[in-house]
Amino acid sequence: MLFNSYEFVFVLLPVSFFVYFYLNKKKIVIASKIWLVFVSLFFYGWWNIAYLPLILISISFNYFISQRMNEFDGAKRQYLSKKTLFQIGLVFNISLLGYFKYMDFFIQNINLAVGSEIPLLYLALPLAISFFTLQQIAYLVDSYEGLVKEKNFLNYTIFVVFFPQLIAGPIVHHKEMMPQFSGVRYKVKNYKNIVMGLFIFSIGLFKKAIIADTLAVWATNGFDNVETIHFIMAWFVSLSYTFQLYFDFSGYTDMAMGAALLFNIRLPQNFNSPYKATGMIDFWKRWHITLTNFITTYIYMPIVRSFEKLTFHKAMLTTIVTFLIAGLWHGASWTFVVFGGLNGVGIAANHYWKKKTKFKLNRILAWFLTFNFVNITFVFFRAREWDDAIKILNGMSGRSGFTLPGHLANIIETKLPFLAQYNIQYDESIHNIGITPFTPFWVLFVIIVVCYKQNSIELMDSIKINYHTAIYAGFLFAWAALSLSNVSEFLYFNF
Amino acid sequence: MPAKKWVKFFFIVFLTCVNSVAIFNWRIDSLGLFKTNAYIGKIVNEVTNNKIVNLFEKNFNYGILRKEIIQNTLHKVDWIVLGSSRSMALRKRFFLKEADTFQNYSIPAASLKNYMAIVSIFKDYQKTLPENVIIEIDPTLFNTLNREDKNRFLNDDYIRLLNEITGQVINKSPFNIDFIKKLYTTDYLFTNIEFLRKRYISGFEINTVTDTSDYLGYLIEPDGSRHYSLAQKKASSEIVERQAVAIGKFSPLMGGFNELANVSMFELFIQYLTSHDVNVIFYLPPYHPITYDLFLKHDTYKIIAEVEKYILTYASRNDIVVLGSYDPQKLHLVTTDFVDGVHTQASVPERIFKELKERGK
Structure with missing residues (x-):
């Protein structure tokens, strides 16, 4: 169910x-x-x-x-x-x-x-x-x-x-x-728990039914049709999936927490605004926290303890191996192993940077690098096959060409003629994966929500029991409930 | 505020919101899903009175429209068309005489279930089956993944015919849960808001009668066939080719479709018609040359060739006439014959059905 x-x-x-x-x-x-x-x-x-x-x-x-x-x-x-x-x-x-x-x-x-x-x-x-x-x-x-x-x-x-x-x-x-x-x-x-439970359950349902399922259309259409993916489409598709995964899984976790709170059970936090992370170590402290804790306690630590003499390099190698296993846990495919391996390498590089250099990256640059690295690793996470992932990455790098919606052809050719040398193509395929002029605003909206707003746990823990929060939660719950006719599975049900 | 009061207030807000949406959707019902509203009622009224109607909104529930047209047609209809949007331009005058009776009952994105539902409704009201049935074979008719959930509003009618064909007794639902669900949806809320915006803010008149087929918007003729908008009819080759490329690269309805499903049900349905002396004609609507080539190169979409092969074999075995072909080369079609990658101008079915006219059928 x-x-x-x-x-x-x-x-x-x-x-x-x-x-x-x-x-x-x-x-x-x-x-x-x-x-x-x-x-x-x-x-x-x-x-x-x-x-x-x-x-x-x-x-x-x-x-x-x-x-x-x-x-x-x-x-x-x-x-x-x-x-x-x-x-x-x-x-x-x-x-x-x-x-x-x-x-x-x-x-x-x-x-x-x-x-x-x-x-x-x-x-x-x-x-x-x-x-x-x-x-x-x-x-x-x-x-x-x-x-x-x-x-x-x-x-x-x-x-x-x-x-x-x-x-x-x-x-x-x-x-x-x-x-x-x-x-x-x-x-x-316990009515305080019921309030918190209904509040976070409503947020979770809204995250899943309204935000994740909207993003899912673009992500699914794009990943199912990688043959023809080009620059703009590839970026929309990869970003859509990266945000879909977060809203889907954290939405599920919020609902789980909410449902458990109704029974006076507090489940551990699983997400802590992961896309605000400014490094890969930081990211995995915020993303799927209970899995990170599990692999640290039950995979990483036993391996580390087995070394007679632990060196920095051995620890980093263990990190990579641990993440390869964690990647494989997500699914029986080499793309998941690559996903795990990339994250392991990312964390090792992050440790290496912290240990070996004294240079501190600008916070915004650090966030930008981290977010884009995560976005790339999620391409492997989502792609059905290795080739599909490579096609999406080729699209993101611009190697599959630049194609714009047909209605922009006249504007570009008359107002920006110098762009002609970049061999820009025009077709309507971007609309066919469901991307509309409205899509960039959606993506912008979710970027603002994940990067600047408090997450659902912070909101729940600081809830004030008044009419405003009841209206807010009741409205979110109603809106999400009115969208339940288009049900879709949670992504993590597949793992 | 006590926590208990918060919980009560939360549910009051929730119930107020969802019931307000349901009442609003019921009251406006812009697509005529729940009751014969002014929208569909007016189309039915004008069309059955031999008038051409300018469609205010092109994406309404064609299933309900077709059902109501059947229920309000008082004369006998000898020729009917079962098809999707790709056969909506098929008109009576292309191959029949004035005295012949014809209705195009095509439904956009129709499934085999929809075809069966239309025949069921027809039989219910006309007390007989039609003499001639033109069945458009879109390849996605054999793709249960993408079309099953559309037009579910005709489900009870489908079940009636299914029971007759198979001899099974599948009970119809006592009440249609899909209708209730539709009342409580934001999808329909936004459709209704858009309807009100167009009508009261932009000042559109709903479903006006017109006497010209060169009208700006979509038109529906008394024979049930549809005209594209003027912009689509006169679209430049460049625009049409761009759309042909786009649909050739990505066609949502064709996705996830590696083998023919529905074959046994399809054959049972055709057998049912032919065993009741209905003259069945298959129509294979052609694709734009660019789209067709792209489809054949695509891992999944190339199944269209297999569908055509199957239909030709089946038709030949059962002595059924097949008109048209997915392959535009066979019909010497070029870009100007198309509205986009999958929809032809009306001149194409006119040309294809000329053959039927010449055969004197």
Whole structure:
């Protein structure tokens, strides 16, 4: 089920909210938790009920492994060591993800490398598998290190399947979630939280339904028709996607936070105005923060710790390797690996610059370089194939020619005749990807919003409970709800 | 302000906004989606009274218009056209005599479902099937991805015929949720605002009757065929070629279309018509030479050649006449025969259907 669907907004969310607090009011706490699990699994199964057993098996197996590991502290004798159990759990999770997400990619590359013809499996990617697997790996690691202990299967299930964060994060840790579910004050309706939840949910829905979906038209049309892309079109298309991705994913996260707040659960922040970043290190501290934290804690740090003597260059190499893995996590394609690699190199270069030079870049120049670098890496992130990415980049560099809308031909030829030497072409293809004279204003509007305005979390945290904010949020919610008939999936559902 | 009061006020604002939009959309209903409004009602009234109407707005719901024209046509209609915008210029006088009865029921971006819905409505009101059906075959008829969601307002009529053809019983929805959704949309809100702006601020008169086909705007004839605006009819070759290049490079309706879908349903539909002694004629509207060449070079769009091949084979097997071709070279067409890359001037169907006239059909 999509957050931006009538079914979720007007049926599942309010029904789950009222029943949850009704059960808590009647002091049937277990029933309220079972209800949350049921609603979450219903939410998940709405998409494709066939994947329900998969997530349930994953939850049960990880819970079983963590319980066995916990028993070591009770000094019980076991056939398998704690480390072996942990390794079994890790292999299980990685195999699950590897099988469903990377098997065809693996076969394709084998076929390419050795000229074999192993048939592809064409496996559909189970919804949210990347997220719930990552979350459970983190739990296993924390469990192995003795940082968490969960003895209640129902609580563990809620931790994994709680519907606001199930599909596309934020990636949460057991220790930041479960105290919230067990606290008594979390079991009664808290109108301050409801205000904040409705406020940020409305902003998120507006970001998705109005801003991201408008940008999506240009981005999708452009990336689906790269054969003929030229300079202006390529820039519009790449910028549209870069902004679409932000508004789409941060809109989703805002809705997740809003929905969770209705249940008195505060999810961690996932975005902090990433396009205001003035360096790649800064960018990844602001973009998909919970993923950055995950890869730092569970990939980067263990590699770094494995070195006997850590040098700056080894650390930078580890950063690049970590980002290559993070890139691959996003999708089974070499374009994602390139995306990860470019970001890793970007961060390493940023560290190198900070360490080796004393020169401080002008803030605006630093922002400009960072933003454009990110914009280029997102071309690889979005492109279906390597060739498509190269065609877009060629277009952005001007190597595919300069084509302007036909109605400008007379103006250019009479008023700016010197431009004739640059072999400017005229056709209407720019209109065919949906770009209108109105488009530059849209792009300008989103640049202003992302670069100069407070982000949704800042707005929520500083909310004043008065008529103005109620009108503002109510209006955003209404406008977004009136646009729900054109539903589209969230981009991160694919990862 | 207490937080509880904020929550109440939030929902009051929300409900006020969405219901105001719905009431506004219902009241203005510029495209005649919910009720026979002045807009569509006037077109239907004038067209069925043998008048040419100057269309105030070209992008209204043609599905509803066609349905109402069928419901308000009191005489028997022997010839009908099922097609998209590419066959809207096909007129009665091109190949029929004055005494013959003909209606062009083309709907822009029509799907196979729309074709079936029109036949269903026709049968419902005329109590019989038409004697002759000209079916325009646009390649995207076999692309379920891009056309399924358009003109959903005829869905119940489609289901009626589908049940008859397949012998299944698919229930119609008790109420049309699409209508309700459309009331609560900003899309329709903006369309209605634009309608009011044109009518009351720019002073346009809606759907006036005219006696000339050389009118500035779009026109609809009593036979249901449409005229392009004067600017499009007289567009320079340079402009037409630019548009032909643009559509050849990027055609939204052709996207994501690597194999023919809908084939079995298409064949069932044709079989249904022919088994009821309906004379079926296929019409393949030609593309602009530049667009056609670009399509054939395109990874996805080159499927048009496969569609034509399939239609020719199917027609020959079932003794169905095929007029026209996607390939403009076969018909010796040049830029001046086109309005853009995919739409021809009216002279093209006139030339193509001359063949039918000569056959004496």
